[in-house]
Amino acid sequence: MVNKKLLTVSLAAAMLAVTASACGGNNDNSNGNSGNSGNSGNAASNSSSPEADDKTPVTFSYYSFSSQKDTLASDTVIGKELQKQTGVDWKMEFLVGDPQTKSGVMIASGDYPDVIVPEGEIDKLLDAGAFIPLDDLIEKYGPNIKRVYGPYFDKFRQADGKMYFLPFGANQGYIGDPGISQGAFWIQRSVLKEAGYPKIKTLDQYFDLIKQYQEKHPQVDGKDTIGFASLAGPADSFFSITNPSMHLAGYPNDGDVIVDMNTHEAKTYAATDIEKKWLQKLNEVNAEGLFDPETFTANKDQFLAKLTSGRVLGYFNYAWQVGDATNNLKKAGIDEKRYAPLPIVFDENTKDQYVDPPSFVNNRGIGISVKAKDPVRIIKYFDNLLKEENQVLVQWGVKDQNYTVDANGRYVMSAQQIADRNDPEKKRTIGWQYFEYSWPRYGNNSVLADGNAYGVGNQPEVAYAGYTDGDKALLDAYGVKTFSEYFSKPDERAWYPAWSINKGQGTPEQIFQQKAGDLQKKFVPKLVLAKPSEFDSIWNDYVGQMGKLDVKGYETFVTKVVQDRIAGKW
Template sequence: MKKLNLVVSAVLVLSLLAGCGSNSASNETGSGAGSNSAANDTAPIKLTWFDKNTGDAFTNPVAKAITEKTGVTVEIQQPTGNPLEKLNLMLASNDLPDVLMLDRGSDIMNKYIASGAIIPLNDLIDQYGPNIKKMYGDTLKKTRSADGKNYYLANWYGLEKYPVFGFLMRMDMLKELGVGDKVNNGEPFTAQEFEDLLVKFKEKYPTVDGKPSIPMTLNGEDMGSVQWTFKGMFGMKTYYEENGELKKDIRDPRYLDMMKFINSLYNKGLIDKEWATMKTKQYEQKIAAGNVFATANASWNVGAPNTLLKADAPEGTNKEERQLYQYKVLGPNIAADQTTYGPKSSLGWDGVTISKTNKDPVRTIKMLDYLASEEGQYLLMWGLEGKDWDMKDGKHVPRQEVLDAFTKDWNEASKTTGIRKWTWMIKNGPGSDGTPYDLIGRYKSDPTTDLAIKNLADTAYDTAPYDNLGPAGGTPEAIMEQKVGETINKYYLKMALAPTEQQVTDMYNQMMKEVEAAGLAKLEKVYNENYQARLELWK
């Protein structure tokens, strides 16, 4: 019996050792994570992946390299129609892909979390996500749901000091108007200086190439860009914060001053009379025609007309200067460091999630961990070493032919090389060698972008604490918020186009009465409750 017990004990010990060896292997991180992988970590596996941003097959060189590293091939599912409709349909039918990229903080994300359609990632990250922990850091704390769990990995995360909105003016015309010393020295313009430039332009150029000159035009179809640019000028943020309490931005004393300024420019004939009803295509055509001096927008939204302006530059003129460049304009009594032209969330735009029907969450998180790693980020955004880039003196150096290909045809270059085609778990900013993860968007820029960075990078601020503080969809407060928003938008245009300044004030007072009646105070209570809950969650 004693001998039998020894044999049984030996078998148990061997079994336990075998089990521990198996568990140890399965707990190892995937390829590229900095440790040895278990044999089955790169065995072929296919994941279905919902990505509203691209419908291309997972067959380009970068995709093949990902499969080689992780063993995972991806079947991309992209809707032919409205992505939101497709997501709602998948949720209702329980026909879910393995991985979904959803808008972070959106109602659809909240629906997927509440219904249990996507799984919490905390345990998976703890066991198999060393790169995720390293790269995301405190971002994981800030993207937790109310229950304290992480259901997604943020995309385009990390606060980036990069310009967003600003006032754009033709550089060649600025020089002709006598302010050549300020065209590229980083100095801001005061509100009065800006207005004076609009007046001088109108006086100096009654017509341009036989067309009536337009001192300033705006895109009526993109009211967000218009509003955020002027708010940036007056140092306004998402909410008006007073004694630690959040209030709707319309309560900010600077809001009425801002509306009076816009109205003043309009009534002095310095803003295009047609702007409020103008569509994006018309807006771009007007700028490209060459008779517009200024606009208010994000710099990338005037890329197309700027290209045409350069192409139409007369022989012997400086083509680069025949473009709209982005500048900082200071509202009255607003210091340069108080402007807020650069609202950006450090938590990004999308969230990569794993569905409850995913048959291998461990392999999935290991793949995501590799993509989140520095090696994975450079693969996604720079392509293949030795083909698209080389490591020289410890730095990533892109090959010139790759940069040239993207300059010639961005979409074709991305499709052919795979560079920047699969933008998953992307981190803003530079890697450990100082080169930006986003090769095409940040490594090599054009003169308009360079000057925008010089003029406006310091206006960036993090909107993450204020993002998505509104009421949950389907609640009475959600209906109130819709009504309040519609009322504000209606009066914004009315105030901007009012015949007199007194009418601007009267309309503002009427707007405040209507939004109060629509439930503004109750909404602000929701904002503050959600805000305090968020701050508590982030501790």
Template sequence: MKASYQKFLSSVIIFCLLFVTACSSNATKESNSSESPSSQSPSGQSSAAAKEEYVIKILTQENNQIKRSDETEIGKMIKEKFNIVFDYVQTPGNYADKLNLMLAGGDYPEIIRIQDNATFDKYVQANTLLPLDDFVASAPEFAKRYSVQIPLWRLASNDGKLYKWEGGVPVDFKNNVEVLDIGVRTDVLEQQGWPNLLSTDDYIKFLKQGMKDNPTTNGQKTIGMIVPFAEPWGMQGISSIMYEKGGRYSTAAGNMGVVWNQVDKKFEDMMTNEYVKEGLGFFNRLYREGILDKDSFTDKMDQFQEKLNSGRALSSWYVVWGLTTANHGLIDAGHPENQYINMPVRSKTQMERNEKRQIRVEDTRPYTIYAITKNAKHPERIKELLAWAATEEGKLLLQSGVEGEDYTIVDGKRQPTEAYRKNLSNVDALRSKGYGMFDFLGSVLSNAPDGVPYSMELNPAIQDELQLTEGMRNAYSKLGWTSSKDYFIKTGESANTGVAGTITVDTTSDLGALHQKIVDFRVKNSAKLIIEPKTDEEFESMYQSVIADYQKLKPETVVAEYNRLYQEKQARLNELK
């Protein structure tokens, strides 16, 4: 979900690479005979000049101006060290479907990004990925960096081998309080006396009044709430995400057919979850009131971002990581009053229970899986680069930039320069530098030895200073918050994903086929439940009818298999530790 931690990019930069099975034996032979990563110099400079330029295609769904990695500052340094260049190829459309088609046709490039455990399982079962166990044994920095993750990653494969690494882990909870709720326009909050919005009823009342008071914004018709439901993770993932706002569930299970009960340590069915139902009911009310943008069902990120950047939307659902960038754009356009901040939401039942919110801390991140396929032309060179990316030199360059330009050392700690601070509000500058363009080499949300996060903007001491505009800081102050995460930290607690984030049903089995069927059923009927009911009574009647049809699929067999696998893998993990 999404899958979300690059807070200053207007959309998530998606990278994926894949390889042809027919070349697997040659690639494996080449890998086995290659020099181990640990025998290379950390910089790679001693051998880079002697190697031919190695261009690797990277599939991306973002329409950006960067076509080759050596157009960025960081990319130029990588080329100097390793003579490797990444060629970014835009691939519009449904990404999950594209991966399945590539697998079926055997037509995939050299490094692959996978966004869920089920698709990863398909690639493992098809014998398309290179094992990384020998690599880990020869790359001590990589092994140390992912010491918690590696046993969990091995659990995700049916043979216990290591085939992947992931971006965005490990995580320090204080650095990344990931709460993606509702972006709200601050001028409308001010108009209504700075209400502390929380319940779904609060939002219905607030947004209705906001649309009445502001029929147009900057010459365009005002929209109540925007959502990119047309993204692959849209209707499937964020239409049901209300379950994470309460005190029982985290998003460790992803956005397939089950949810993870963090408190009771068990999987439950997603479609029949009470919070999922309340979330769909909330969207139905928004739709009936004319608050939910009718184009949400066809809007992808580009259309969503345009509406956010124009300021015409009073609110945005879940996708709040681009608020700061949108705010800076609105300021530059002469509309500093139209600012957005992230605010919490809870369903009626969640309000009544008033339980601590389970804020996900990812031990694994199945939304950002990376692997080397057996069609890699030079797998040993990819591994050499991957080993370097796990060193302090690599981690600091990829996530903090260059000393003197992006940070200085004060009392032994990195301090961001003014140039770095300015870049954070400029998407083009971030791309030109290379931030976010190399996440497939692994990005971490933890601290460096100096105690400062590798990505300096995550430093809790300066997070709001770097991330918030003056208007955002003023809004949180008016609401009585001491920081942008104040409410969430006071009312939530860390919830490590552990083994739960590694579980998936065998996609080649009958249960795997059933799992996909119940996901498809939920996606189709979620849209129906949002759009069609004209009253609360009609929603309830339709929901009961939908659930009756759903139960005929026997989804409980999938849930039971998830729980069986969880118990089995928990026992295996105890053995691997």
């Protein structure tokens, strides 16, 4: 139900419409100082702490509840440079298996790493007392933390008034994204090309086009063509198959609710007519042989392999979920097998809202655990990371190697540098994969003090330089210059995103969300894969089961928080 990770703002993610590949997501369009002005740079960079020059070698442990290859930070170019500055290295480990099981084991044993990126397990770990408060450390050792996060402090303090983690992004100024780096209905470009680049807006039009193409091209390289798929096999990605309901109805990703723009009332959409319309369509296309049943069982690597194979004609996912596959497709140089994003809605009169409005996500971040060996060294590392030159490092890389600065002071990239920024293996060896997102950082849409975009993909010069001939032909066919232009601009939502509302552990809201999510995981596969004649009876059972939960109580809770946020009370 809830998208638990924000998109990264790497070139691979922010230009995903171009490369068919934050969150990253997500993911985080943190808003702060609005407008297109830059931030104050390193006005607070120099710490007066007597321990500021301590560079004694030390290795701390870093654990993230996201999927990635384990590494030693110093084995990357970025990690090595940060180690030279601070003496600090990191043993970085990532989730394997079920996140709830892993957090439960951590809590039961009390065996915590030095820092934790808890993702969707954040409330559980906060309630278990896994993190130390950061307030005093920030006050004494965090001038850059205060510079970057200061305007947002009150948005992520906990009930006791203290801060236990630093969120992934606080915008410094604002610049929009020329690509689509969040959710969309993606379609293989060959489908659009063969149909003469038609304008596709509704769900029926989308699947009709896919059906026509699949009938003409039932196989790719000797294997059956797949009409439509999604990454809903991993438990933490099931939202990929449930979230489309709200997008199709004209809402952005507020998680498991939609919020009325006039009354600001939050309503769940699980087991409602909105979800029924979506799932009944999937049931229909499944009966026609267009739907991939492995959507519900394939792991991430298996799903990405299908996308890379060129067999999948359409899918719904968030850009940050599929970056490796889409970057590999671009690297292969076969434009027609790459994907284009479409702002699909239920009917012609619905305004799409796929593009995130400016926002601040206050329930994802990185915290220092109660078992940390040296919290002072760690908070200083965080503070050093937030110096503007290091924020440039983690996004752009090394000057004159990964990017250059032109005569006008603009950051630019050559074709090879763009290719390297998109290459999955280069992203790992240079360190973008490990440092561009899940650390203290500027928001994705930030503007640097010199006027350049913080996010590589948001830099207009780089975005345009990264377009292939196929990209340009596709954009020309639709009369636009960037992929985001044929999506509607986001309406302002002061509360956004509602999915970031803290529910706590063991609260009525958290219990409702868990039980509602369990019911979706039980019934959605049945509804999609059932015979059409069985759909209504399964649906009625699903609605009945959902009706036993306190839906009204949950909606009342979310509505109150939404309205509080609108009033400035976070």
